[in-house]
Amino acid sequence: MADSVAISDAEWLVMNVVWDDQPVEAQQVVDRLSAANDWSPATIKTMLHRLVKKQALTFERDGKRYLYRAAARRGDCVRRASRSFLDRVFGGSAAPALMHLVKNSKLTDDEVAELRRLLDKKSAD
CATH class of the missing domain: 1.10.10.10 (Winged helix-like DNA-binding domain superfamily/Winged helix DNA-binding domain)
Known part of the structure; x- marks a missing residue:
């Protein structure tokens, strides 16, 4: 690959x-x-x-x-594009990007629960 x-x-x-x-x-x-x-x-x-x-x-x-x-894995390309986007638009910082997306996106209850789970896990680490 x-x-x-x-x-x-x-x-x-x-x-x-x-x-x-x-x-x-x-x-x-x-x-x-x-x-x-x-x-x-x-x-x-x-x-x-x-x-x-x-x-x-x-x-x-x-x-x-x-x-x-x-020949390229989707996940690898997504990571590269995500990093490029964060660098260009948010100065490389993920937190402002996440806050913007959460504030401006319609999220289902399941998606909100999954975000909470991920944030709780991140806090525990």
């Missing part, structure tokens, strides 16, 4: 298709993303190629088809 890589907003959409359905054919990615995002097949195939160059994806040829698999 590759280390986490920097993924653009558009590339996240491609990676999510691959993470959810791998191995996935290029045409399946095109079918899932072209109409919803008004992207041409060429644009999506360019993103697939770019993600292979970044070593976020691998591919194998199966006859005329290209099958893509993730």
Whole structure:
């Protein structure tokens, strides 16, 4: 598995298709993303190629088809993107980000309970 890589907003959409359905054919990615995002097949195939160059994806040829698999783990990419977001928007500090998200998000009772559990566990550590 590759280390986490920097993924653009558009590339996240491609990676999510691959993470959810791998191995996935290029045409399946095109079918899932072209109409919803008004992207041409060429644009999506360019993103697939770019993600292979970044070593976020691998591919194998199966006859005329290209099958893509993730080389980067979703969790690693999420951590990198989260850290980048925290650094850019909140000066690297998680507490203001969490407070902002809690204040400005609609949370279910279950989500509030899970947040309480996590905070209690963090306090105990």
